[in-house]
Amino acid sequence: MADTTASSATGLANPLGDELRTTRSVKPCVVVIFGATGDLTKRKLVPSLMGLAKDGLLPPGFAVVGFARRNWTDESFRTELADGVRQFGRPDTPAHFDALADAFTFHQSDFGDRAGYESLKAKLEQIDRQRGTAGNRIFYLATPPSSYSAILQNLAATGLSKETGDHFARVIVEKPFGRDIHTAVALNDQVRAAFHERQVFRIDHYLGKETVQNILALRFANGIFEPLWNEKFVDHVQITVAESIGVGSRGGYFEESGIIRDMIQNHLMQVLTLVAMEPPAAITADAVRDEKVKVLHAIRSFKPEEIDEATVRAQYTRASFGGEDVKGYRDEEGVPKDSVTETYAAVRLEINNWRWAHTPFFLRAGKRLPRRVTEVAITFKQPPHLLFEGGKPLQPNVLLLRIQPDEGVALRFGAKVPGPDVRIRDVRMDFRYGTAFGGETADAYERLLLDSMLGDGTLFARADEVEEAWRIVDSIVNGWKQSKRRPDEHAAGTWGPERADALLGPGRSWRKP
Ligand SMILES: NC(=O)c1ccc[n+]([C@@H]2O[C@H](COP(=O)([O-])OP(=O)(O)OC[C@H]3O[C@@H](n4cnc5c(N)ncnc54)[C@H](OP(=O)(O)O)[C@@H]3O)[C@@H](O)[C@H]2O)c1
Incomplete structure (x- = not known):
């Protein structure tokens, strides 16, 4: 088992030092992205993985295999991803991608083709030997939901969804998770036919x-x-x-x-x-x-x-x-x-x-x-007895949790306006994340990808x-x-x-x- 260290996967320094390190232990692993030529992979997943690399949070043994239908090579895959990291990644992450580029390989296959999963299995075993990823796999379904069924069935049929010894196999499922209760139950049944609930990470990026x-x-x-x-x-x-x-x-x-x-x-x-x-x-x-x-x-x-x-x-x-x-x-x-x-x-x-x-x-x-x-x-009730402003109801107290933008918490309450009369006006106490903690905030996908590597499902549905x-x-x-x-x-x-x-x-x- 390897701890994350401030310069683990890429060998580059982590400018934010120890602040962002996790005390939790991230094991070496391979992330297999189904739908790796798509928009989500380029805009979010790989830039977020590079955000983790920048913060020193990727394990030393780490690799990504992109699975999709297009006739791409490892080289063209890397070029496309490098472009995505430049456009959508945090500052300085392109250098981390360059340092880690050879950890990214492309696997061309159709989701419905069993042979493609057999060859994926062989490729993963080879990566384990070369990069020390120790048989740990995360399968990320970054595909249209209509593809989930074929992927899940093939992962189960080829034994890739099985956990053996202390090696983990996990699946991350993107939204939308069904379009009503019937399709969600059917999808949960399909997921459970291949994976145990503890192996399943249904992503809702808001929780990140x-x-x-x-x-x-x-x-x-x-x-x-x-x-x-x-x-x-x-x-x-x-x-x-x-x-x-x-x-x-x-x-x-x-x-x-x-x-x-x-x-x-x-x-x-x-x-x-x-x-x-x-x-x-x-x-x-x-x-x-x-x-x-x-x-x-x-x-x-x-x-x-x-x-x-x-x-x-x-x-x-x-x-x-x-x-x-x-x-x-x-x-x-x-x-x-x-x-x-x-x-x-x-x-x-x-x-x-x-x-x-x-x-x-x-x-x-x-x-x-x-x-x-x-x-x-959160809007609070009026005080039980109204003493001011002739007994008129005042503006209620509000506790405001701002999730985006200007992340923070504010409390609105009444205060006396200076002067000889007793007049009440709304004022605000304001906490801003950016001001209090400074620094750049990681993208929600970073936290969720890290948690999936750690096997922590708290922030998944x-x-x-x-x-x-x-x-x-x-x-x-x-x-x-x-x-x-x-x-x-x-x-x-x-x-x-x-x-x-x-x-x-x-x-x-x-x-x-
Ligand atoms: N884009 C976002 O920002 C975003 C945000 C939240 C959630 N999501 C969810 O994430 C998932 C992916 O979204 P996306 O925008 O990345 O989709 P996308 O751009 O349409 O990409 C789809 C991917 O699936 C591959 N694919 C489709 N059918 C295939 C098949 N039969 N065999 C092999 N590969 C196949 C495509 O490969 P080829 O092109 O090579 O055929 C492509 O890589 C969706 O469930 C979406 O709802 C996306």
């Missing part, structure tokens, strides 16, 4: 973000927040994932998923569970995921007749936004003129347990909203979490299908349709970050 992990730190490393973190003190919670871009050239793909499948089923539900869960007994994969899944169990499915009251869906329409005349969703390439696919959705969820009864959680996601922002706003999230989302999608109401509309560059305000109930309003 430092600020998402900070939700757990804020709640459970401090004594002051948790006593207030319940229905007695919290009026409601808003979770927002807003994008300013439209669907661009992905109209055809988006039309099949809509914002509810693309964002809410995975990212927003994951953030919701971290905000709402009970304290786990330990920060271990199963203890954390047991508590997260209990939150989902406590949210009941919607009946179709409830859906127009509990949700709002909408599409963006043509408008002038950011100095540009932008198209409406139904005019985008690949989108039918009569599309009812939502580009905006807001949902009111109730968590039926002792902690959260009577405290609604409002989830909202959309494209072509005014800004790209992800945040959680377990089968039951994914299925429970689909159960809730399916009930919304089914309600929309049965509803006579078409999606509302909102002009591109605005914070959603008017009807979304009514969803919150009296005295509440959506934040406009």
